Every structure is written in C-alpha cells, then in structure tokens.
Amino acid sequence: MTMSSAKIECVLRENWRCGESPVWEEASNSLLFVDIPAKKVCRWDSLSKEVQQVTVDAPVSSVALRHSGGYVATVGTKFCALNWEDQSAVVLATVDKDKKNNRFNDGKVDPAGRYFAGTMAEETAPAVLERHQGSLYSLFPDHHVEKYFDQVDISNGLDWSLDHKIFYYIDSLSYSVDAFDYDLQTGKISNRRSVYKLEKEEQIPDGMCIDVEGKLWVACYNGGRVIRLDPETGKRLRTVKLPVVKTTSCCFGGKDYSEMYVTSARDGMDPEGLLQQPEAGGIFKITGLGVKGIPPYPYAG
Numbered sequence: 231m232t233m234s235s236a237k238i239e240c241v242l243r244e245n246w247r248c249g250e251s252p253v254w255e256e257a258s259n260s261l262l263f264v265d266i267p268a269k270k271v272c273r274w275d276s277l278s279k280e281v282q283q284v285t286v287d288a289p290v291s292s293v294a295l296r297h298s299g300g301y302v303a304t305v306g307t308k309f310c311a312l313n314w315e316d317q318s319a320v321v322l323a324t325v326d327k328d329k330k331n332n333r334f335n336d337g338k339v340d341p342a343g344r345y346f347a348g349t350m351a352e353e354t355a356p357a358v359l360e361r362h363q364g365s366l367y368s369l370f371p372d373h374h375v376e377k378y379f380d381q382v383d384i385s386n387g388l389d390w391s392l393d394h395k396i397f398y399y400i401d402s403l404s405y406s407v408d409a410f411d412y413d414l415q416t417g418k419i420s421n422r423r424s425v426y427k428l429e430k431e432e433q434i435p436d437g438m439c440i441d442v443e444g445k446l447w448v449a450c451y452n453g454g455r456v457i458r459l460d461p462e463t464g465k466r467l468r469t470v471k472l473p474v475v476k477t478t479s480c481c482f483g484g485k486d487y488s489e490m491y492v493t494s495a496r497d498g499m500d501p502e503g504l505l506q507q508p509e510a511g512g513i514f515k516i517t518g519l520g521v522k523g524i525p526p527y528p529y530a531g
C-alpha cells in the first residue's frame with residue numbers, strides 16, 4: 231500500500247501561547263480552538279482567513295459545538311455556555327470545588343451529546359505539576375455532572391469508536407493511550423486497558439481524534455508530530471512530523487473532513503527554540519493524508 235504524501239501548511243501564525251481543542255464548525259467553515267493561558271476562545275474563518283476571539287475570565291481548555299446554538303467551553307473548573315454574539319459565558323456546572331489549584335483540560339462531546347472533560351492541577355511549567363489531582367467528568371444534557379474517576383495527572387485527548395462502544399482516553403503522564411468499554415445509553419465506562427504506549431521520541435501524548443477507518447490520531451507534545459494508531463493491534467501506522475515541537479491537538483475539518491488541523495504551543499520554549507521554530511504556537515493544516523475524519527458531535531443541552 232502506498233501512503234499518500236501529506237502537505238503541511240501553517241495557516242495561522244499568531245503565535246498562540248497554548249493552542250488546544252481544535253473543532254471544525256461546518257456551518258461557518260471555521261476552526262474553533264482555544265488558547266488556554268491567554269483565556270481565549272478563537273474562531274478562524276477558513277474562507278476570509280479572519281480570526282475572532284472571545285476572552286473569558288479563567289484559563290479555557292476546550293470548546294465544543296452546542297445543539298441549541300453557540301458553544302460550550304471548559305473555563306477554569308466550570309462547564310460554561312458561550313454566546314458568541316454578546317461574548318457572554320454562563321456557568322452550567324462547577325467541578326473540583328475543593329481543589330483551588332485545579333483547572334479543566336481537554337474536553338469533547340460524546341455521540342449522545344454529553345460533554346466530557348477532565349481536570350488537572352495547574353502547571354508551574356509544561357508537564358510540571360502536583361500529580362494525581364485531576365478527575366474525569368461529563369456534563370449531561372440536563373446539566374448534571376457525573377464523575378468517572380480521579381487520580382489523573384494531565385487529563386487529555388479523548389474520542390469514541392465509530393460504533394460508539396469504546397471510549398479512548400489519554401492521561402498524558404501515563405504515556406499511554408487507553409480504551410474503555412462504553413455504554414452510549416448510560417454514558418458509563420468500564421474495563422480500562424492500554425492500547426498503545428508511546429515511544430521515547432514520541433514524548434507526551436496530548437490531544438487525539440479518530441478517523442473514518444477507526445484509527446486514532448494523537449498529537450505528541452514535545453514530539454513535533456501526529457501519529458496514527460490502530461487501537462485493535464496496538465501498532466503505530468504512520469508518523470507525520472510538523473515544523474514545531476509542541477504539537478498539542480488535532481482534528482479533521484475542511485471539505486468532507488479531508489483536512490487535518492493541528493494546534494501548537496509556544497509557552498515553555500526558550501528564546502533559541504523560538505528562533506528556530508518561528509511558527510511555534512501556530513495552527514497547521516495537513517492535506518493529502520488520504521483519510522477523512524468525522525464531524526464533531528454537538529452538546530445536546
């Protein structure tokens with residue numbers, strides 16, 4: 231089998247501090263993403279190339295579409311509804327009330343419209359933090375929150391298998407991509423196991439998304455790459471390197487979800503690294519991968 235050759239282009243060079251949570255919004259031909267420490271939710275119009283930004287009052291770690299309009303986002307330790315027009319955020323639920331140093335990290339909506347997101351202790355430097363402080367939660371459509379487990383270091387990438395029977399999850403400092411059995415009816419998870427352990431040069435697993443063939447794409451923080459994994463065999467199928475080392479997350483978007491978008495960070499880089507990687511903190515578009523993605527699910531509440 232020949233692998234199609236990928237083309238990588240930096241489409242936005244605004245040098246975000248920590249770009250994360252890319253989400254394609256088909257209705258507006260836009261890429262949504264966040265800059266966590268800058269407390270910004272951004273929307274890049276792929277046709278006009280304009281970026282709009284909404285600034286919130288705490289680190290914002292993920293954003294998702296909302297069925298009833300607008301978006302939802304994880305801000306600090308709160309699940310919020312975001313109204314783009316008047317730039318307001320309404321709190322839907324708060325987690326980790328006893329953990330003042332915690333914040334949410336990555337989040338994504340499941341195929342039934344529940345918004346999953348996990349927490350972590352705030353970092354003093356990338357991947358330097360008090361360990362085991364995080365938990366994984368989901369916000370149900372009726373706005374109640376369920377907690378799945380605690381003892382998480384850095385709650386990160388997540389997605390669901392195409393048949394909705396498996397939930398994939400990354401706790402970054404475990405250097406593993408894990409799977410759980412998933413019950414879509416109840417939103418319950420069980421039977422945790424590892425499907426892939428990262429190799430040393432792949433560094434820290436961060437954001438993740440699934441493609442139409444059921445294979446997983448994982449952005450490797452400090453590894454400057456996205457890797458494609460077969461969760462059934464545990465084998466890495468492909469490595470696509472990017473011109474920046476702090477690749478944080480990935481999603482499919484564009485026409486028919488045939489393009490991949492990758493976010494990156496510049497926080498934590500020294501002046502020399504920034505000189506060598508002027509596109510650090512940019513948003514990248516990868517075309518010619520030869521495989522498509524699936525549309526993101528909107529929050530149902």
Ligand SMILES: O=C(O)[C@H](O)[C@@H](O)[C@H](O)[C@H](O)CO
Pocket residue numbers: 248250266335336353355356357358384385386402434436451478
């Ligand atoms: O965006 C995230 O997931 C974290 O908030 C970031 O700080 C880094 O990606 C992390 O340090 C890598 O492990």
Ligand SMILES: [Zn+2]
Pocket residue numbers: 250335336386387436437478479
């Ligand atoms: Zn992340």
